[in-house]
Amino acid sequence: MTDSPADRRRFKRIAFDAKTDLYQGNNTWKVQLLDLSLKGMLIERPEPWTGDPKEHFLVDIHLSDDVYVKMDVKLTHDDNHHLGFVCLHIGLGSISHLKRLVELNLGDPAELDRELAALIDV
DSSP states (O other), X not given: OOOOHHHHOOSOOXXXXXXXXXXXXXXXXXXXXXXXXXXXXXXEOOSSOOOOTTSOEEEXXXXXXXXXXXXXXXXXXXXXXXXXXXXXEEOHHHHHHHHHHHHHHHOOHHHHHHHHHHHHHO
16 A cells, blocks of 8 residues: 555644745745645745756745744645745754744644654654
8 A cells, every 4th residue: 555645744734824935046936835844835836937946945934023934945846836845954043933833733742742853853
């Protein structure tokens, strides 16, 4: 039997909408955030889309006027008008904000502990 991608996923996705900017070189896209996890995010593909999948991106997710999550990300899939990214690097302040957001949305401290353990094992 073959597992679906959702079954293999170790990180819970949280449906979340926040002002999100995606950068690559001199290109900037204002994008619609669909969901995020401790390990990545899913957005609607902006039009026109000229991103280079071989190069890394920077994402800036504004949680409020003075709270944001910045990540270096890599495009992992482009399908159905959606772009999926995996986090390559995230700073301490950003991971703290993201951890708190996940914690509030999961509602289960044990689940958060499992996700953090999986993140460390990656």
